[in-house]
Amino acid sequence: MNMIEAINSALDCVLASDRNVLIFGQDVGYFGGVFRATDGLQRKHGRDRVFDAPITEAGIVAAAVGMGAYGKRPVVEIQFADYIYPATDQLISEAARMRYRTGGEWWSPITVRSPYGGGIYGGQTHSQSPEGIFTHVAGLKTVIPSNPHDAKGLLIAAIEDDDPVLFFEPKRLYNGPFDGHHDRPVQSWAGHPASAVPAEHYRIELGKAKIARPGEALTMLAYGTMVHVALAAAQEAGVDVEVIDLRTLIPLDLQTITTSVEKTGRCIVVHEATRTCGFGAELAALVQEHCFYALEAPVMRVTGWDTPYPHAFEWEYFPGPARVARAIRQIIEV
Incomplete structure (x- = not known):
């Protein structure tokens, strides 16, 4: 389906x-x-x-x-x-x-x-x-x-x-x-x-994230369309990135996030919405609070612009693999 x-x-x-x-x-x-x-x-x-x-x-x-x-x-x-x-x-x-x-x-x-x-x-x-x-x-x-x-x-x-x-x-x-x-x-x-979607009734528990791609060098948090962008960026950058598909924002699976960041020591948050007061700011704050001593670099965000949705520049506004891959390389070099 x-x-x-x-x-x-x-x-x-x-x-x-x-x-x-x-x-x-x-x-x-x-x-x-x-x-x-x-x-x-x-x-x-x-x-x-x-x-x-x-x-x-x-x-x-x-x-x-x-x-x-x-x-x-x-x-x-x-x-x-x-x-x-x-x-x-x-x-x-x-x-x-x-x-x-x-x-x-x-x-x-x-x-x-x-x-x-x-x-x-x-x-x-x-x-x-x-x-x-x-x-x-x-x-x-x-x-x-x-x-x-x-x-x-x-x-x-x-x-x-x-x-x-x-x-x-x-x-x-x-x-x-x-x-x-x-x-x-x-x-x-x-x-x-x-x-592969079963025809019958099944549930996926709210508040449970999924590891879309296991990795050791960097944790990337994404949801919705940006999960696919994160996966493409990880491949383009050639870095061992762990991509976490949050699936539900509230309730948030903080345990899966912190376990990953404590392992990798680095974190990038990717979302399509505007940067200021976007959900990525909350994610970055939570990672800093819970994983401070494991972090080897500042938490980075790759997001949309702080503008009304720019129809004429939609694909520049939309975080893509190239922009995310640049952030991956930058945070790895820190």
């Missing part, structure tokens, strides 16, 4: 296994979603379980919060992550605080899916990476898969979780892995190990 098919399969599995699961959002019903992630689900499970909503992100998430408090497990789609901002009050002030403000009497078992990130020439309003905003909010969980197998298992775990989960889907990876070079043909997931 490619990532779109894996997400569709996950949604199909949970709809079949739990009558409380509902799916709604803009164009997710009859049309099957702008990226076809919900294609066929309304025909199979009915219009009362998979249905369209008006163009009102705040209303969509608000309805989901209410449904969740009354025992449903709504899965809503925000058509692009750039459009999630009207719903931030509902996410931050209601969903994230529900369990705490009621002393556990009510909770908000909602999942908010959204395509995110750049790399498809979507322009400034279809390419943003807002994960850093939401990882700051206590009570929200944030998941970003890098491949079809993980996407299905993580999405099922997110839907079955009793807390609100933001599930950001790197749309650059929907149809194939990303090698970082926009001038090459789009790769297919066909034959890629991570495209």
Whole structure:
């Protein structure tokens, strides 16, 4: 399966296994979603379980919060992550605080899916990476898969979780892995190990990172599309890099991170979002706090620019293998 098919399969599995699961959002019903992630689900499970909503992100998430408090497990789609901002009050002030403000009497078992990130020439309003905003909010969980197998298992775990989960889907990876070079043909997931997705129901525990490439000289932390960029950069630099796919940002698998950095003594963080107050700053701080005496060089970050998403310079903004490989060589020489 490619990532779109894996997400569709996950949604199909949970709809079949739990009558409380509902799916709604803009164009997710009859049309099957702008990226076809919900294609066929309304025909199979009915219009009362998979249905369209008006163009009102705040209303969509608000309805989901209410449904969740009354025992449903709504899965809503925000058509692009750039459009999630009207719903931030509902996410931050209601969903994230529900369990705490009621002393556990009510909770908000909602999942908010959204395509995110750049790399498809979507322009400034279809390419943003807002994960850093939401990882700051206590009570929200944030998941970003890098491949079809993980996407299905993580999405099922997110839907079955009793807390609100933001599930950001790197749309650059929907149809194939990303090698970082926009001038090459789009790769297919066909034959890629991570495209082997079981048809049946399975879960991948939230808060568990994965070592995507073992190594001894340097630890590289990445998630989503940047996992593939990190792997390509490690090969280009010719350095024994250990690449960790975080998979979930909150909860974060700090143990896997610290074990790796204590072994390698060096760390680079790669993400697509802007540098200032990006999630990489939190990762760098945690590595410094927990691995200070093991570090042989400062923690480095390779990120997007501190600008609004620059459509005309998308591929310069987007961290690629060449830029990451330069950081690898620089930190090895320290």
